[in-house]
Amino acid sequence: MPQNTPKAIRGTQDIFGPEAEAFAFVVETFERVRRLYRFRRAEMPVFEKTEVFSRAIGETTDVVSKEMYSFEDRGGDSLTLRPEFTAGIARAFLTNGWQQHAPLKLATHGPLFRYERPQKGRYRQFHQIDAEIIGAAEPQADVELLAMADQLLKELGIEGVTLHLNTLGDADSRENWRAALIEYFGGVKGDLSEDSQDRLEKNPLRILDSKDRRDQQFVADAPKIDDFLTDEALGFFDSVTSGLDAAGVNWKRAESLVRGLDYYRHTAFEFIPDEGSAAADTLGAQSTVLGGGRYDGLMESLGGPATPAVGWAAGIERLAMLVEDRGEPLADVIVVVEDDARMSDAISALGKLRGSGMSADLFAAGSTRKRFDKAVKSGARSIVAFDVRDGEPTHRIKADESDTPRLEALLR
RNA sequence: GCGAUCGUAGCUCAGUUGGUUAGAGCGCCGGUUUGUGGUACCGGAGGUCGGGGGUUCGAGACCCCUCGAUCGCCCCA
Structure with a gap:
């Protein structure tokens, strides 16, 4: 680092x-x-x-x-x-x-x-x-x-x-209750935790939710707000x-x-x-x-x-x-450039996909051979790959049958 | 402010009673499988072991200090 x-x-x-x-x-x-x-x-x-x-x-x-x-x-x-x-x-x-x-x-x-x-x-x-x-x-x-x-x-x-x-x-209920609490806890002050002895001055209500056992034994019998309402x-x-x-x-x-x-x-x-x-x-x-x-x-x-x-x-x-672990959403489509000569076509396709409301990402870096593998591994719903075969531009769509026609139409 | 535990590659961690050039998995990069594919194999990059001081012939390991993280206390509007 x-x-x-x-x-x-x-x-x-x-x-x-x-x-x-x-x-x-x-x-x-x-x-x-x-x-x-x-x-x-x-x-x-x-x-x-x-x-x-x-x-x-x-x-x-x-x-x-x-x-x-x-x-x-x-x-x-x-x-x-x-x-x-x-x-x-x-x-x-x-x-x-x-x-x-x-x-x-x-x-x-x-x-x-x-x-x-x-x-x-x-x-x-x-x-x-x-x-x-x-x-x-x-x-x-x-x-x-x-x-x-x-x-x-x-x-x-x-x-x-x-x-x-x-x-x-x-305001009245609260003040009377507070006074009663001070009197009650004041009576057992020596048996309270150090922290609660301080609280008696500063914030007596807080003694009620003390985590210390020494205080908790007195809480059950402490004055109740209900009696002062x-x-x-x-x-x-x-x-x-x-x-x-x-x-x-x-x-x-x-x-x-x-x-x-x-x-x-x-x-x-x-x-x-x-x-x-x-x-x-x-x-x-x-x-x-x-x-x-x-x-x-x-x-x-x-x-x-x-x-x-x-x-x-x-x-x-x-x-x-x-909240339950929701993971991160997978891409609807990954566009793969398997031959850098097809970069412009891929970028154009990417724009169309996103414009039509699909989340899409471009895999166009690193080893051309491994780009498709990475796309598969990403778990994307569909993959569109641009390549050149025998000097001819080609593309391949890997998607569910239901998605394929839509992608074909969009890329035309 | 107080206390406990912990700091080794990007991440998760090994590292034996202190003993040569500090390791693995994952990830990353590259290459093979002359390829339609989440595989396998090979190779590579990447660490002043949080920092400083000390003990020792020798410290990632032991001691002190410091910084940071985590969890708890206090506090909780």
Whole structure:
């Protein structure tokens, strides 16, 4: 390997071949399904003022201080490569007057950037598909969004993945629950893992999904959000679950599923591989395939009017890992030049084939003797070979009987 | 930021307790089978064994450092 060649940045990847096909399949399927649900396509810049993300996400977290790609541009503004879609979409919604379209169903996909240690299914530049419904306070919006996610996963052929669903309640429910958790875990602080003792200060909800056994023993008896839900919050959650049942979406209550950021309200969800499933095995520790929730508090943190919204995102790389290997498509036709004197005829034929909608490639390099062999070996559906025999131009078509007349006609 | 495992041809890997000019398969290039064909055979190109230092008469193998990859922890918007 050339030692003088610059290496790719850590955590970035070059996707090629069957993996690139799987990646494209995920995106194409998403585009198709989002049309079925009438989500409108949007494109946002990959970078924004740092403020967009720091205000949306909350200044204090590690996330902002350590895990964003931020830099100063020549004008001295702090800019950041987008680490998520939601904040940028919210900014676009507010700055472009998209309120007029509310409730607005939006879909997008593209690269995101997070300064993290790469591991299985986690990269510094990664890609997500994303769907949001902005300006809809009704639980039906949550149902709609989840039904789309469910159908998408089915159409991708991904099995053994279940929707885990929870509610964080409204702002009051959430705050009371949080206080109860702090009190409860504070009481057993000395027996918690070191990490969770820190979490008690920074992010107490996260103790609930700690991987440490020392913490897990206390989780079962921890205060439940259900005991803190207001009637309104409870009613909202009931509407979501009954809507999912009506839509035929299979789900499972996950009381420990939480969101750290304050702007999340009500519904929180993740599609997670079932324990012991092939999907769980494939994804390793990064198990969540698709996740999201309701973020009714976000628009205000960006200086906008209170605007209810709900959305989800899913990592394309992770989905691609779960999609069946599709290989790369074989050529409809390979055109072989067995005598270089026929090059022009071959190029002309190639144009006609492609113009008629057939995928075609030209084999005209290397040993003339081996070109046909290579064409056969490529697995192409048909082969058209141009040669010169006894001073006369000839061609030969190797194809199914059904294809041969069409090719003959086209080459005439 | 922390930890574990791993870096030998384009790819997948061998390389015995440290011992001559570092190997195989696949792929690539060329040539035979005077050719209608995914075959077989022959030949060829391609490696400062990730990099640096050390131990030794001698290091791809052992030690240290460094870089990178993979997986996990933290974090997860």
